[in-house]
Amino acid sequence: MMSKLFKIFSVNSLLVPLVAVVMGLIVGAIIMLIGGYDPLLAYGSLFKTVFGNVYDFGETIREITPLIMTGLAVAFAFRAGLFNIGAEGQYIVGMTAATAVGIKLSGLPIVVHALVAIIAGGLAGGIWAGITGYLKAKRGVNEVIISIMLNWTALYFSNYIVRNFLLEKGQQRSEEIKDTASISIGWLSTAFDNARMHWGTIIAILAAVFFFIYMWKSKQGYELRAVGHNGHAAQYAGMSVKKNIVKAMFISGVFAGLGGAFQVLGVFHYQAIFTGSPGIGFDGIAVALIGLNHPFGILLSASLFGILTYGSAGMSFGAEVPPEIIRIVIGSIIFFIAAQGIVRWVLKPFYLKRKKEKVL
Template sequence: MNTGGKVFNKSSILVPLTAIILGLITGAIVMLAGGYDPILAYSSLFGKLFEQPYDRAEAVRAITPLIFTGLAIAFAFRTGLFNIGAEGQFVMGMTGATIIGVSIDGLPWIIHAPLAVIVGAVFGGLWAAIAGWLKAARGVNEVISGIMLNWIALFLANFLMARFFVMPNQQKTETVPGSASMAIGWLSELMDNARVHWGTLVAVICVVVFFIILWKTKLGYELRAVGHNPDAAHYAGMNVNRTLMKSMFISGVFAGLGGAFEILGVFGYQTVMAGLPGYGFDGIAVALLGGNTPIGVLLGAVLFGGLSYGSAGMSFGAEVPPEIVRIVIGSVVFFVAAHGIVKFLLKPFMARRADKRKEAA
């Protein structure tokens, strides 16, 4: 696929695949060192993922928010920004969806549910735009402002929920009515009451939207140009500050959508949270695994979410601590980040392939 620059190539596929294999091997070595059976552990992990309809559906449910936050991080990366604030944008998406979900009643589903999703997405986008404005107007590094905004989002969400929405003597809000729910009831029944929702479909659509925006539109060209060289983009007549804010807003919309669907499709209510949910930080690893490409993010989320959900199978089936899975994921991320090591290991193989092609020619 060539759209003015190669988005996908053989190296971008081969290097992550090799990194995954090396990560699994590293995890196996760690398990052997700890006295665990890696073959039994990995078979238990994949059994947890694929044996029961409930587990298959719940694995997809665990993967879905990672697609949203991975896209948020990758979109910002592609435009020269590091949106470490996706965690706070995810929380604001939850908050916006909850406010609309529990405050309004009597609307038909076709209006209420999309409205709650849109408000959650806008909350996430506007929260990200704050970091974009600080960078554009005041030169504040988006990493610093993003980290601060994560915690502000958590405490602001908790204040709003505790002050206006939680039920008496409880730490959670009322359940959103059916008119705002994004759960798929009939499919949930087929999957043994797993928490399946429309957010999974929207996440896949967002993968396509990501690609179209960045590589098929004038806006995407400007975003990538500013990210590549803001000074050259400025001399070309582009409004760099406005473009930075647009980039952060779109990135925040992706994260906000993830938070909205987590409320409307999974839990149905929001609690006073003791800490950040973690999806935004995991999205950084997903974006890195996916090489900041939309399809790569989708596959990275499947890997990351699948390993995380399947860790329960390793615990019950092989008595392996769930932390081992984090070691596997960390090893995969390490080998992807240190792609020079992977390319060095692949160099003899690639050289032999090149020689064979020359002989065939």
């Protein structure tokens, strides 16, 4: 088992993102220097914020959780050869479905209500992505275009639902969900100084494990990967390419939808009327990329993403650096991963050295 784990994160595949992260941080530092800030102080206060006290550490975990889900969503579709840029919309409809169930259903026992709400969120996300998959399979429409359009549709559709059916009087948000639908973990929140801890985090980690087992151990995963790598060969082998496209999009959307549900049921307990897209789904694309589209890689990259994002607030507080700088860092990391050649070029001297030693 250990050796298998090792293989997944084999030196080569893990090294590139690691170096990309370091290089991204360096780029951020250079920009801070140009702007007249102290990068060491800035990064120092970033990490001090995240790891400095239990409340902020807990909140960082809260920040990481939805990123894991949308990251998994994007990566799952990608493994089947699809670019699900619509995780954002799937995340939003997941939120709304969970909110609606959390508010409107009553009389259900405590765990059951939460479960129903979670499932509703996942299904909503899955169906939303399934629309994209269906149109792609049946009509050959490009999934990127449909899912981008559906992101906006989701945003305004959600706002419509909240405004007309779920609104808390006089507020720009829905009513609170029933306590029975909450997935917050009270005792853990208390332990983390009232940080918003919830079961969604645990489910997110389990989702990553599910992703791994489904994709690489199951019959259906084999089909999805075959379709993703080579649709012609999959068809030749008797697999239904269309069915697999819809299936891949559906499961991908379930991940994103669950992420939205967790956010409502575990964190806010209500849904606000959005003025703009929350962006968690889009961040999922970056998370998937940095995590090399591998579920365990995504656990790491979502953590990184969450730490940087949450810690950036502390950065402005501690070193007066605008938190937007951290988006530059993240952007640079993505750039360096996409342009792997640069990273390998940086690494080259080390490789050559190692080789020479081997020869001697």
